[in-house]
Amino acid sequence: MLATAFTGELTKLRRTIAPWVTLGSLMTGPLFLALFMWIIRDPQRAAEFGLLGTKAALSGIEPTWSSFAGFLTLIVGLGGTLLLAFVAAYVFGREYSEGTAKIMLTLPIPRPSFVVAKLAVAAVWWLTIVLVVFVEAVLVGLALALPGITGVGVVSLLGNLLLVAGISYLLAPAVALVTVWTRGYLAPVGFALGMLLLGNVVGHTGWAPWFPWSIVPILVGSVGDPVDTLPSGSLLILAITFAGGIVATIQVLQNADNTQ
Amino acid sequence: MTSEAVVTTRGLTKRYGSVVAVADLDLEVRKGEIYAFLGRNGAGKTTTIRMILGLIRPDAGEVRVFGPTADSAHPEWLRRVGSLVETATAYPNLTVRENLDLHRRYTGAPARAVPDVIEQLGLAPVADRRAGQLSLGNKQRLSLARALVHAPALLVLDEPANALDPAGIVEIRQLLRSLADGHGTTVFVSSHILVEVAHLADRIGIVHAGRLIEELDREALIAAARTFSAEQLTDQQRADALLGLELERYFLARTDEGPR
Ligand SMILES: Nc1ncnc2c1ncn2[C@@H]1O[C@H](COP(=O)(O)OP(=O)(O)OP(=O)(O)O)[C@@H](O)[C@H]1O
Numbered sequence: 001m002l003a004t005a006f007t008g009e010l011t012k013l014r015r016t017i018a019p020w021v022t023l024g025s026l027m028t029g030p031l032f033l034a035l036f037m038w039i040i041r042d043p044q045r046a047a048e049f050g051l052l053g054t055k056a057a058l059s060g061i062e063p064t065w066s067s068f069a070g071f072l073t074l075i076v077g078l079g080g081t082l083l084l085a086f087v088a089a090y091v092f093g094r095e096y097s098e099g100t101a102k103i104m105l106t107l108p109i110p111r112p113s114f115v116v117a118k119l120a121v122a123a124v125w126w127l128t129i130v131l132v133v134f135v136e137a138v139l140v141g142l143a144l145a146l147p148g149i150t151g152v153g154v155v156s157l158l159g160n161l162l163l164v165a166g167i168s169y170l171l172a173p174a175v176a177l178v179t180v181w182t183r184g185y186l187a188p189v190g191f192a193l194g195m196l197l198l199g200n201v202v203g204h205t206g207w208a209p210w211f212p213w214s215i216v217p218i219l220v221g222s223v224g225d226p227v228d229t230l231p232s233g234s235l236l237i238l239a240i241t242f243a244g245g246i247v248a249t250i251q252v253l254q255n256a257d258n259t260q
Numbered sequence: 261m262t263s264e265a266v267v268t269t270r271g272l273t274k275r276y277g278s279v280v281a282v283a284d285l286d287l288e289v290r291k292g293e294i295y296a297f298l299g300r301n302g303a304g305k306t307t308t309i310r311m312i313l314g315l316i317r318p319d320a321g322e323v324r325v326f327g328p329t330a331d332s333a334h335p336e337w338l339r340r341v342g343s344l345v346e347t348a349t350a351y352p353n354l355t356v357r358e359n360l361d362l363h364r365r366y367t368g369a370p371a372r373a374v375p376d377v378i379e380q381l382g383l384a385p386v387a388d389r390r391a392g393q394l395s396l397g398n399k400q401r402l403s404l405a406r407a408l409v410h411a412p413a414l415l416v417l418d419e420p421a422n423a424l425d426p427a428g429i430v431e432i433r434q435l436l437r438s439l440a441d442g443h444g445t446t447v448f449v450s451s452h453i454l455v456e457v458a459h460l461a462d463r464i465g466i467v468h469a470g471r472l473i474e475e476l477d478r479e480a481l482i483a484a485a486r487t488f489s490a491e492q493l494t495d496q497q498r499a500d501a502l503l504g505l506e507l508e509r510y511f512l513a514r515t516d517e518g519p520r
């Protein structure tokens with residue numbers, strides 16, 4: 001059942017542009033960083049580029065691999081959380097916007113299988129994007145010959161990207177829940193944006209390790225210096241958010257009226 | 261009266277705020293019959309069908325399909341049900357064939373079933389077109405084809421004649437008749453088109469404001485209508501009715517023949 005549901009979800013993505021749009025948008029991250037680094041590497045050039053040059057200098061970017069990797073982790077952590085929310089809202093929300101929910105919900109396949117299959121597809125989709133962006137980042141780093149680009153540095157970037165991507169993924173079921181609850185795209189994307197902002201606000205307070213949407217911000221350093229370790233309470237909160245989101249999404253699909 | 265009930269509802273009730281969409285409905289659809297559920301707009305036809313299929317939960321009463329209570333948490337019984345609810349929908353990015361094949365995989369039907377229903381529903385010329393690009397009538401045919409792919413023992417069709425041209429309506433009527441007669445398929449079909457039902461159904465339930473107000477077989481319906489209308493219809497109305505038939509015949513003949 002689960003395998004059928006999973007391959008079915010993959011089939012539903014055929015010829016859709018959403019996977020390419022999400023991949024393309026995250027792939028601009030390393031390119032922008034590269035542009036900034038190329039500009040600030042040469043003060044003369046920075047002056048020529050005017051505002052963009054000033055911006056690059058102000059943002060604290062240095063033309064080194066560790067600075068590049070740090071900023072890329074931040075982009076994947078924050079921008080990616082939003083992108084992943086879009087992915088989750090898309091795989092669940094399109095059944096409502098395209099009117100196919102009534103088809104899906106009258107199949108001889110238990111509804112929880114669809115929830116798990118859709119989240120699995122979102123995971124594969126998200127992991128693919130992150131890995132492609134990682135490879136792109138290494139190529140950009142080599143092309144710019146950024147100082148400090150070593151095997152260890154590259155592996156550490158991969159580890160950090162996978163960590164923040166994984167944590168962002170634990171928040172995806174909450175987005176799925178909002179999607180099936182409201183039966184559309186708008187609310188879940190708004191929800192994710194709101195949580196991202198709230199997470200960055202709460203991130204400045206002592207509550208940061210206990211608020212699921214603040215954990216990526218404190219890891220990537222968008223609120224203060226990046227931290228290396230999380231209290232085990234944070235991991236517990238994330239696990240609860242993940243499992244709770246899945247259970248609640250299944251409950252809504254199982255019990256809510258489908259009158260679309 | 262002794263034959264086995266395929267769909268039974270007892271005291272089925274659904275309210276939306278102060279609107280009672282379906283009120284205390286007792287239905288019994290027997291094996292191999294075509295039961296038409298006839299009612300005006302807003303009578304509660306679609307709401308009843310959604311409850312039979314487990315898309316919405318009744319406020320009171322129960323639905324039994326093939327004996328046991330229809331339970332959406334254990335949807336194995338849906339393998340034997342083909343359905344079309346309200347508007348025709350499909351995954352727009354997939355072709356006709358891909359949509360049907362997806363459904364075939366979900367329901368475990370043999371591969372052969374897909375070309376067979378494409379043939380049956382006259383979809384061969386558009387089989388490799390994306391569902392999103394189909395005309396309304398062909399979308400309707402696709403949805404009907406989907407309902408048939410897995411050779412269900414019970415068909416639950418909500419206004420299957422929607423968007424079909426006169427020839428299409430006749431085709432579908434013949435198809436449903438041959439499924440009921442040749443394969444013992446039970447058909448529960450909603451409609452607001454009287455003529456349609458008079459030609460097709462073995463038994464007719466008339467629903468109004470959520471209540472079943474009359475239940476009769478086709479001969480009884482036609483006889484009742486004759487007696488009733490003998491006193492009511494003017495010559496002008498009879499002539500208009502005949503004109504409708506004449507126009508339809510002419511239209512079909514001319515479109516078969518082509519330009520001259
Ligand atoms: N989701 C809903 N929220 C509120 N009221 C609803 C909802 N769905 C149906 N209704 C109401 O329930 C009643 C029955 O609606 P239903 O769609 O079952 O009618 P129908 O017989 O299928 O009509 P039609 O021939 O127009 O398709 C109507 O008064 C309708 O307005």
Ligand SMILES: [Mg+2]
Nearest residue numbers: 305306346418
């Ligand atoms: Mg209706």
